[in-house]
Amino acid sequence: MLRKYTEKFLKMDRRLIFALLTILMFIPLIKPLGLPNKAVGVSCQQVYDFIENLKPGGFILISLDYDPSTRPELHPQAKAVIRHAFRKDLRVAVMTFLPGSTGLIEEIFATVPKEYNKKEEIDYVVLPYQAGFVAVMTQLGSDMYSIYDKDKNGNPTKKMPVMKGITNYDDMSAVMCITGTALLDQWVLYAGDKFHVPMLGGVTAVSQPGYGPYLQKGQLKGLIGGMKGAADYEGLIGKLGKGTTGIDVLNLGHLLVLFLIITSNIILFFMKRF
Amino acid sequence: MLESLFAFVNKIDVASSVWVSSSMGMMLGGWLAAGLTIFMFSFLYKDNPFFKIAEHLYLGAGMGWLFQVSFFSVWMPKIWEPIKSGEDYLVLIPALLGLSLIAQFVPKISWVSRYGFTFVMGYGAGLSIPAELSTNFLAQISGTIVPLFSLGEPCLTGAALWGAFNSFLIFFGLICVLFYFFFSLEHKGAVKKVSNIGIYFLMLYFGAVFGNTVMGRFSLLYGRFDDLYKYSGSNYSYASIIIFFALVTFFVGSHFVDKKKKLKAK
Structure with missing residues (x-):
């Protein structure tokens, strides 16, 4: 059962990821989160x-x-x-x-x-x-x-x-x-x-x-x-200005990418072993 | 004749810029920008005629803009005006050399383009070879192999030790990566170990580049979304929202029409 769901997750339609990313990136545009930008390059x-x-x-x-x-x-x-x-x-x-x-x-x-x-x-x-x-x-x-x-x-x-x-x-x-x-x-x-x-x-x-x-x-x-x-x-x-307001969007976008990379790798790791 | 044509074009330019900055012009501009952006994004769902329209418009408008900027900023002040005023006829030489490149498109006289290309090649090579050697080769070698400590300065401070470590790391990384790309020695034993370390250095670089690429793409996406959000306001008559839902309706409709056609074909 779990295997079926995990396989489905790995074969997810990429358009779903696009939709998820769009929603996630529009949130701070509508309501800014004000995430700080603390590390200056x-x-x-x-x-x-x-x-x-x-x-x-x-x-x-x-x-x-x-x-x-x-x-x-x-x-x-x-x-x-x-x-x-x-x-x-x-x-x-x-x-x-x-x-x-x-x-x-x-x-x-x-x-x-x-x-x-x-x-x-x-x-x-x-x-x-x-x-x-x-x-x-x-x-x-x-x-x-x-x-x-x-x-x-x-x-x-x-x-x-x-x-x-x-x-x-x-x-x-x-x-x-x-x-x-x-x-x-x-x-x-x-x-x-x-x-x-x-x-x-x-x-x-x-x-x-x-x-x-x-x-x-x-x-x-x-x-x-x-x-x-x-x-x-x-x-x-x-x-x-626009650079600072973009930080919210970048942070959320990066979190989504990190989540997808980490989750997919964990699933693959366990699927190979069990 | 040409003078009156330029005057006419200028009049159109002035009139269009006045119209574009009017409230009606701003609103229509918003609709156009929002529509073209959504049409371009619609390709993520599937190829469609709206995407094609936007793609062709983008190319056409881009070329049109390039032509008018080049015409009014380069051709007019640098060639036309000096010749017209009799100030400088020498500009005809580079102008003719430049025009000769277009002969490439006419097979019978394509040989004429060689004169232009010869000049471009000779001039370009003469300028770029010494500059490239100095900036991207010699300067980078001296930048890679630097002394670990500076003479006359204390060595055991945190900054000096950190600097020495960085200098050594860059040198070590360079040697390892160079070993990876050295194919005249069989990669086994110590050579293999060094070239394997080189792979890790390369992977670190690729990781940094990929991370930055993701960030760059998200920034560009944010730029378009920011504009779409702006055009979804009441002062633009909710352009983004209306166009988005119109396109969704089109896709849903075309999905059912396609389904019907497939069933009929069966």
């Missing part, structure tokens, strides 16, 4: 410390290279980092190599600068999409105006107050790339290592373990990984 703390230690007026170039497919993980990261930069009175330039990012960048800059009373062209500039990342990354090492002579609105960048004293990587405090692609590797390759500009990164959870060697070698000064990284960063700057 080391590499995320490094990003925070690096930006925190920059002097006001410093210039940070942020390359937002993600599209709607990785938005839930990377959009909260980007918002948190830009908020931190504005809070520290850093000058911010944002660029992208992904056409799909342009709408998401507009979405961030429609709301976040107002929270800190920051003005376009004075405190920040949004640069237009550019194709050919290798050419752009290397050219930014000599004269960035040969590529970005105009901002996304078509206004000349060279005379903007936000760009005062900025010609190339030498004048920048840091470069950060938040991406769901392999573009962070390229930034380390063509900007960080070649022009010795401090590199920071933000990536999806899937690609996070692959950046361990860059962190260990110091080629990356810090890394934010996935939604957990976004939640960590939101906690560090004290402005909670």
Whole structure:
């Protein structure tokens, strides 16, 4: 009898698992559980410390290279980092190599600068999409105006107050790339290592373990990984957002996966012996 | 001619962005987003025409967006405007090299594309080979084999000992994994033991990657669910709920129709 049920459990229709997961993940959306996020990742703390230690007026170039497919993980990261930069009175330039990012960048800059009373062209500039990342990354090492002579609105960048004293990587405090692609590797390759500009990164959870060697070698000064990284960063700057609310969902989802893995293994263990 | 076409496209762009930010536009946008998301998820139950519609729309809209962003952010300011103003005719050279790649699709003149590819290959290889060697090979070797203790610093502190242990672990793991991938020696005796330890290091890495992958996928799922929850509100006329139940009704109906057809066929 028990054997019959356990066999049934192991041959469960996977659509049942999908349904269970859907219900479980909707619960915290309807009624947030407020589960705490207590363990801040080391590499995320490094990003925070690096930006925190920059002097006001410093210039940070942020390359937002993600599209709607990785938005839930990377959009909260980007918002948190830009908020931190504005809070520290850093000058911010944002660029992208992904056409799909342009709408998401507009979405961030429609709301976040107002929270800190920051003005376009004075405190920040949004640069237009550019194709050919290798050419752009290397050219930014000599004269960035040969590529970005105009901002996304078509206004000349060279005379903007936000760009005062900025010609190339030498004048920048840091470069950060938040991406769901392999573009962070390229930034380390063509900007960080070649022009010795401090590199920071933000990536999806899937690609996070692959950046361990860059962190260990110091080629990356810090890394934010996935939604957990976004939640960590939101906690560090004290402005909670979508990353933090996602922690409830992640915890419940992980508990379901753990339950299924452990239960299936226990059942298999006993079925083999009895 | 081209100028008036650009002006017309710009007018449409401005008009559409005004309409999209209106309350009606926002609500229809919510219905569209919720509908397409639910259509995509419906594949988890089984393949269906709604999933196909959403899939094709996704590809088409993606390509359309890519084209317009490339056109207005690259082609217009980098090629069209410098030529039109007579500022810089040299941009014609990279533009023609780029256009030559399209010749690949016309068999009779496909040889023209070689000029573009030659440039891309030469330029790409020249830039990437030294950079790759330096960043991903030499720098990683020096990062893997590091001194256990630094000269002039105390060795018996907790941090120094922990650092030394980490450095040794990385070096030891690297050697064991390299042994696992060394096939010119028969894996038996001491070699087998070392390569077996290498397998454990690899398994640890794969476990970390898999764990992170699960977390990443759940995060993406949460993103869509969060939007669906938003669109289920009264300000979007309960879009998610209505579309979800309409789709469930469709599946239940199609199930009975299929059953009837099967019975008739028998």
